[in-house]
Amino acid sequence: MSAVSHDPPQRHPSAFAGWRPRLRAGLARFAMTTLAGLILAAIVHIVTVLAIPALSRHDAAHAYRALGTEGHAEPIPLPGNAGGLPALREADPNVVTAICSYDLSAGPIRIVARTGTLPLGLTLHRQGGGVLYAITDRAAIRGTLEFLVMTEAQRDERIAADDEGETSRELRVVSDAEQGLIVARVLMRLPSDRADAEALATGVACGAAN
Amino acid sequence: MRILDLAYILALGGGLGLGTAHWAVAGRPAIGRVEVGAWTAWPGSGSRDVDPYMRAYLARGVHLPLGSGEGLELIADRDDAGQPLDGRCRYKLSGTTPTTRGWTIGVTDSDGLPFSLPLERTSFTDSEIVRPEDGGLAIIAAATPEAGNWLPLPASGRFQIRLRLYDTPISSQTGETRATNLPRITRVDCR
Secondary structure: OOHHHHOOOOOOHHHHOOHHHHHHHHHHHHHHHHHHHHHHHHHHHHHHHHHHHHHOOOOHHHHOOOOOOOOEOEEOOOOOOOOOOOOOOOOOOOEEEEEEEEEHHHOOEEEEEEOOOOOEEEEEEEOOOOEEEEEEHHHOEOOEEEEEEEOHHHHHHHHHHOOOOOOOOOOEEEOOOOEEEEEEEEEOOOHHHHHHHHHHHHOOEEEEOO | OHHHHHHHHHHHHHHHHHHHHHHHHHOOOOOOOEEEOOEEEOHHHHOOOOOHHHHHHHHOOOOOOOOOOOEEEEEEOEOOOOOEOEOOEEEEEEEOOOOOOEEEEEEEOOOOOOOOOOOOOOEEEOOOOOOOOOOOEEEEEEOOOOOOEEEEOOOOOEOEEEEEEEOOHHHHOHHHOOHHHOOEEEEEEEO
């Protein structure tokens, strides 16, 4: 086989003149624009997923912002409640949930929970997603769970105000978001435990720390 | 032609980017999922460093996941043989549960909502069940009444079984848990 036999056919030069290079250029252009589109799609995908928590107005922190601002936790609304608040999704029917909404712009918040015979858990959900802190009644001292929620700057202020050489005995939890929810969950072992569970959950105090 | 190219790039990038983002966070994401036997859990959902897909999924609805130190939720939508859970079948839940302060086991639809059935029994707690002599777990999930611990199912269609463990040490090491430490879901028969 010689190289001559691989030469393109010369019989119809007018029919192919300029057609192949144009097709090749068009395909190359399509491939490049598609590649650019896919890169843009990847960027849009990542930015969208990261932006949803910050932009969402339907999350629990926004829905339950008005609950528990009176100094004690309030039970989550039932489906079809008068206030029009959305019900908690994927909730355990055997658990009583009460919420304290917090805003640290006015200063640190002190959480005090009395424990009982039913399992109690307290969690700190920051606005924008993420559970910052979780504690159960097994960590209670003399039947009381107590901790403070504050921003990093407020913690630094408090450490500076601590007495020299003395260790503070209070439990300080730093929240990197100023707003969020403190969620108290009490498990009802039996349906008859509902009243006790509600009393425990709504008995969680959340007021300004002095 | 350049405007056409730009329009194509923007349409492809915007459409595909937004479409895949919506698809990725419409349900519980595959990232961070831990499977133990028939059960699936997302132990990272209750931590400070929840992954971005789970964070976005949780932010799209009113969700308050269990904290990592508070408990763990396990979801099963298949039985131990890998077949989807169906209301037309009877299932037996047996075996053991990990060490906890308390647990609940319930039947929900795929959105986590309980079914509205004539009998208001959607779940059991560890104190409510009657145990056999060996102290194990024996729950029958079926659409028709059963003796013992009966968990009513919808007459047909897919459902999920949700096991919630409160104050359990396995919430921080879910990946190392063996399937034998969790309840088994066995299909008994089907109509």
